[in-house]
Each structure stands twice: as C-alpha cells, then as structure tokens.
Amino acid sequence: MKVTQIIDDIGDKKDGFAKASTASPRNLAKAQTRNAIMKSALRLYSSEGSAGMSMNKVAKGAGIAQPSFYNHFASLDELQQQLSAQLKDNYLSPMRAAWITMIKDYAWLSETQFNQRCEQCLNHIFDAAFINIDLFQRLNEDRLRCGPTTKLSTKPSLELSIELSTKPRKENQLSTSSGLSHLINEIQQEWTQIFVEGLTLSDCDFEASEVNLCVDIASAQVHELILGCHQQRYTRGQAITILCQNLNALFIRFWQKHSV
Numbered sequence: 001m002k003v004t005q006i007i008d009d010i011g012d013k014k015d016g017f018a019k020a021s022t023a024s025p026r027n028l029a030k031a032q033t034r035n036a037i038m039k040s041a042l043r044l045y046s047s048e049g050s051a052g053m054s055m056n057k058v059a060k061g062a063g064i065a066q067p068s069f070y071n072h073f074a075s076l077d078e079l080q081q082q083l084s085a086q087l088k089d090n091y092l093s094p095m096r097a098a099w100i101t102m103i104k105d106y107a108w109l110s111e112t113q114f115n116q117r118c119e120q121c122l123n124h125i126f127d128a129a130f131i132n133i134d135l136f137q138r139l140n141e142d143r144l145r146c147g148p149t150t151k152l153s154t155k156p157s158l159e160l161s162i163e164l165s166t167k168p169r170k171e172n173q174l175s176t177s178s179g180l181s182h183l184i185n186e187i188q189q190e191w192t193q194i195f196v197e198g199l200t201l202s203d204c205d206f207e208a209s210e211v212n213l214c215v216d217i218a219s220a221q222v223h224e225l226i227l228g229c230h231q232q233r234y235t236r237g238q239a240i241t242i243l244c245q246n247l248n249a250l251f252i253r254f255w256q257k258h259s260v
Contacts, residue, residue, distance in 0.1 A: 034072045036062040041079055046135040050080075050142055050181045084183045092190055095124040103198025107255050111248070118244040122222070126236055129226045140223060143184040184223075191215050204254050214250050221246055
C-alpha cells in the first residue's frame, strides 16, 4: 500500500466518498480535489520532508492553481494537522484495544501467551510502518530535528491537547512546529496513554516517570528495528522475537514493584 492508497483510505472515512452515490456533482468534485491535495501533500512530504514543502508545490501536485488551495484548507498548517490527525487515527485505532488488553492481563499471562499477543501487536506496528517506509523515515527525521512539542503526560485520558507554536511564519512555508513534523511525538504520547490505561485497569501502581521511561525505551527499539528490517540487516521475525523479550523485561518491573 502506497501514499495514494493511504489517502484513499482516509478519504473514504473522512470526506464523503462513502456517500458518493448521493453526493451532488459539485460536492463530489470538491471532495475529489481535496483528496488530491492530501495525496499531493503526503507524497511531497514523503519525498522531501517538511522543509521541502510549500503551498505551490502541493497545489501543483494536485493539479490545481495555488489560489484554489484556499477553497479546501485555510493554510498549509491546517492541511498538515488534518493529515496528521487522520494518519494517527488510522495507525492507532486497529491496535489500541489489543495493547491495552495485553497490558491489563499481563500478570495472568504465561510467557507463551504474552509472546503470542505481543507478536500480534508488534506485527500491526511493523505493517503500519511498511505501508509507506519513506513516510516513516521522514517522520522520524523530522521528529529528531524539531524536538518534542510537549512533555509526555500520564493523565488517565486518551485525548491529549497538543500545544501548537505561536511563532510567526511565512504563509507559504510549512510549519515544523505542529502536524506531520511532530506526528511521531504525538503517537508516542498516545502510547503513554495506552500504557497508563492498561496499568490502571490492572490495578497496578506506577509513577509517571516510570511509564515515560518504558515508552521511550520501547519506542526507540521498535523504530530502530523497523529501519533495520527495511535495510535487510535481519528479518522481521528476528526483530519481533527480540522485541517481545525486551518488552517483557520492561513490563515485568511494574508488577514486581506492585507485588513487593
């Protein structure tokens, strides 16, 4: 699955393509143009990163004049933020419940049961990354360059407020303080909330710093091994096996502390 299919999937959920049979020709054409803009933006971001994007390039890639861009998005920031939110939802929704349940049940799982569940969860992550590995690499590069948007939180809520930059910027220049440039950070914040919800449901005591440390370690390992698989330095099976072992070692510390 490449960039165009990613955006087609988003369009089906978001902008009325599921209702195409009942849409007026004008509304259908508007939805198709909006979809083309989103495809163009994600394709451009995957190849050049945020630093190489501009409203003119996005519009040209969508086959429209630059002024027509404003009929669909108020700014590049708005386009970027909507893409980021939808990509994050597409990525996390299929696996959120499975991770929460695995963490909740951790104390009662045998090693074999944990490994089976963990392998299934990790395969979801690897699949999501390899849908568009170029995009995955760009997102990680921008994350390292731009730094975090907010401190990670362990409030028991899955909805986080992401602080957006208020620094002035040029109209035609894509911001590197929000949206796609910080998508990996926002996803990592969501992983923190997933872990907190699982621990809370298991009645396991924890400190915010311990959760943040666990998520940071796990995320760094997963991201690095995804790239290692892409470079064919080892197989996915090898990577997932070692990740299961490492995650088990990270998780067990919470319950060892709880049982003391």
